[in-house]
Amino acid sequence: MTTPIHEYALLGDTERAALVSRHGAVDWLCLPRFDSPACFASLLGTDDHGRWFLGPVEEATATRSYREHSFVLDTVHETATGRVRVTDLMPFGDDRADLVRIVEGLDGEVEMDHEWVVRTGYGAVLPWVSRVEDETGTEVIRAIAGPDMFVLRGDRLPEPEDHHHRDRFTVKAGERYDFSMTWVPSWSEVPGALDIDSRLEDTVRHFDDWADRHEHQGRYREAVTRSLLVLRLLTDELRGGIVAAPTTSLPEDIGGSRNWDYRYCWLRDASLTLEALLGCGYVEETKLWRNWLVRAVAGDPADLQIMYAVDGARELPERELDHLPGYEGSRPVRVGNGAVGQKQSDVLGEVMIALDRARKLGVEESDESWAVQKALVDDLADHWDQTDHGLWEVRGEARHFTHSRVMVWAAFDRAVKGVEEDGHDGDVERWRELRDTVHAEVCERGYDAERGTFTQHYDTREVDAALLLLPTVGFLPADDERVKGTVKAVEEDLMKDGFLVRYRTSSGVDGLDGEENPFLACSFWLAESYARVGRIDDAHALMDRLLGVANDLGLLSEEYDPSTQRLVGNFPQAFSHLALVQAADAIVEAERAAGRG
Numbered sequence: 304m305t306t307p308i309h310e311y312a313l314l315g316d317t318e319r320a321a322l323v324s325r326h327g328a329v330d331w332l333c334l335p336r337f338d339s340p341a342c343f344a345s346l347l348g349t350d351d352h353g354r355w356f357l358g359p360v361e362e363a364t365a366t367r368s369y370r371e372h373s374f375v376l377d378t379v380h381e382t383a384t385g386r387v388r389v390t391d392l393m394p395f396g397d398d399r400a401d402l403v404r405i406v407e408g409l410d411g412e413v414e415m416d417h418e419w420v421v422r423t424g425y426g427a428v429l430p431w432v433s434r435v436e437d438e439t440g441t442e443v444i445r446a447i448a449g450p451d452m453f454v455l456r457g458d459r460l461p462e463p464e465d466h467h468h469r470d471r472f473t474v475k476a477g478e479r480y481d482f483s484m485t486w487v488p489s490w491s492e493v494p495g496a497l498d499i500d501s502r503l504e505d506t507v508r509h510f511d512d513w514a515d516r517h518e519h520q521g522r523y524r525e526a527v528t529r530s531l532l533v534l535r536l537l538t539d540e541l542r543g544g545i546v547a548a549p550t551t552s553l554p555e556d557i558g559g560s561r562n563w564d565y566r567y568c569w570l571r572d573a574s575l576t577l578e579a580l581l582g583c584g585y586v587e588e589t590k591l592w593r594n595w596l597v598r599a600v601a602g603d604p605a606d607l608q609i610m611y612a613v614d615g616a617r618e619l620p621e622r623e624l625d626h627l628p629g630y631e632g633s634r635p636v637r638v639g640n641g642a643v644g645q646k647q648s649d650v651l652g653e654v655m656i657a658l659d660r661a662r663k664l665g666v667e668e669s670d671e672s673w674a675v676q677k678a679l680v681d682d683l684a685d686h687w688d689q690t691d692h693g694l695w696e697v698r699g700e701a702r703h704f705t706h707s708r709v710m711v712w713a714a715f716d717r718a719v720k721g722v723e724e725d726g727h728d729g730d731v732e733r734w735r736e737l738r739d740t741v742h743a744e745v746c747e748r749g750y751d752a753e754r755g756t757f758t759q760h761y762d763t764r765e766v767d768a769a770l771l772l773l774p775t776v777g778f779l780p781a782d783d784e785r786v787k788g789t790v791k792a793v794e795e796d797l798m799k800d801g802f803l804v805r806y807r808t809s810s811g812v813d814g815l816d817g818e819e820n821p822f823l824a825c826s827f828w829l830a831e832s833y834a835r836v837g838r839i840d841d842a843h844a845l846m847d848r849l850l851g852v853a854n855d856l857g858l859l860s861e862e863y864d865p866s867t868q869r870l871v872g873n874f875p876q877a878f879s880h881l882a883l884v885q886a887a888d889a890i891v892e893a894e895r896a897a898g899r900g
């Protein structure tokens with residue numbers, strides 16, 4: 304039986320991440336990077352596609368929590384005979400790729416099952432596994448396949464059986480067993496053992512200190528803290544790229560084909576992540592990402608992509624993995640992402656907004672960073688009127704999506720501000736003129752005067768949840784009648800069981816089969832819109848409903864299926880968490896303005 308998505312916890316060290324189920328199965332892990340092939344892929348297949356299980360043999364109830372504000376996870380399993388705690392972590396900041404699991408007996412005794420199954424290539428490849436000694440003479444299990452070596456250490460090593468490694472042992476109160484798995488390139492020596500206790504302490508301290516620094520105050524502080532931590536975890540410490548989610552192909556609709564690979568760095572998602580971090584006082588992180596951006600987009604501005612690999616590489620060809628049956632049979636499983644080749648005119652606007660905000664918060668441009676922005680905006684000035692695939696990356700016809708046109712306006716607007724307010728150079732006359740032209744065009748062609756709402760694109764009367772962002776990016780004030788009319792139309796057309804879908808798929812605009820569920824980021828945008836127009840009680844009601852669908856660890860996926868009450872889509876998803884932070888910020892601001900803060 305598959306594990307519901309909300310039953311998973313996230314582990315990670317800011318360069319790679321794993322999902323572990325409540326019952327103790329690490330069902331997803333890509334090594335050595337977020338976007339590397341998985342060595343545990345049973346999330347999208349069976350146990351034979353790789354997993355690491357450590358949990359009670361007998362039926363148990365499990366309660367779990369992160370230690371302080373970190374990603375060190377404590378799961379306490381209670382059986383009829385006793386209680387045992389399993390602590391899982393990926394130690395941070397030591398240039399190693401380890402997954403550590405500590406089993407401690409708390410009460411009575413508990414019989415534990417241990418199973419370690421490594422498969423490389425997303426479950427396709429059986430490695431060569433042997434018992435070897437490290438340089439201190441300690442016995443370890445080593446699995447080798449192509450470029451990868453995985454080394455399992457432990458106080459009890461499991462035994463081989465049908466290409467799995469298994470063990471069963473009893474843990475009594477007061478006993479402790481440590482296990483760790485380490486990835487190194489296959490041509491390396493077997494890596495040495497970790498000092499587990501000190502790595503655990505440093506890892507908790509690092510994340511907890513980081514989380515303590517944020518400035519958000521308000522009723523949703525705890526949810527905001529966990530969301531910021533998720534965003535931090537998805538920001539690659541070494542390379543600076545920010546991934547949209549650590550998973551691929553968790554379905555937007557169970558059993559459906561809307562299954563995509565999110566382990567890449569979208570300029571849109573990354574810029575919005577930065578804005579959320581900046582809004583809570585995390586300014587330094589901007590430099591890491593901005594330097595990544597400058598390296599990734601270096602070269603001809605016409606070659607700008609909408610997403611890159613985590614190290615800035617450009618090749619992300621989409622392919623289907625036929626050997627994997629998919630999460631609850633949701634096929635195909637895809638790796639790579641075909642949207643990489645799309646034109647999405649909103650992304651430069653998002654980048655320019657985030658970098659403008661960073662400048663205003665004192666982040667100085669580097670020699671290259673303004674030059675790169677200038678080149679990109681000049682290139683946009685040559686192609687500003689083209690159609691695109693929009694922020695939803697539709698696979699249907701390219702169109703003049705109203706949100707994209709607004710973001711073209713935003714790109715010129717922030718470029719003009721870079722000159723007027725921040726003293727940088729550039730073709731400001733031309734940018735100013737284009738900014739005003741696009742504004743007028745949107746208000747004329749993207750607005751349905753009869754219904755009093757902006758529309759999804761210039762040739763439709765449909766609406767789109769992205770239109771809620773018009774006041775957020777400064778295109779029009781929140782109390783403009785056209786904005787208010789848009790909020791009303793979006794509520795009328797896109798509400799589904801108390802949550803918001805992105806757009807009506809029935810229009811066929813996205814060129815895809817099947818349905819999708821409410822999109823959590825859009826639902827947070829609605830809460831933010833309510834706050835901006837002073838509907839504070841409505842904002843709280845929606846916020847509470849949304850936080851109510853997060854799992855017990857405060858994690859959210861991309862979408863939520865109200866009919867089955869399940870989180871669906873990739874998990875955890877930066878888009879949902881960054882939108883949560885921004886909605887909470889907007890509510891605090893609105894309460895302050897209304898004298899309710």
Ligand SMILES: OC[C@H]1O[C@H](O[C@H]2O[C@H](CO)[C@@H](O)[C@H](O)[C@H]2O)[C@H](O)[C@@H](O)[C@@H]1O
Binds near residue numbers: 571572697
């Ligand atoms: O809706 C079809 C598209 O779905 C994915 O895109 C979504 O995720 C992106 C990453 O978070 C986000 O930037 C985008 O706004 C979302 O629509 C998928 O990556 C696309 O390939 C697919 O066409």
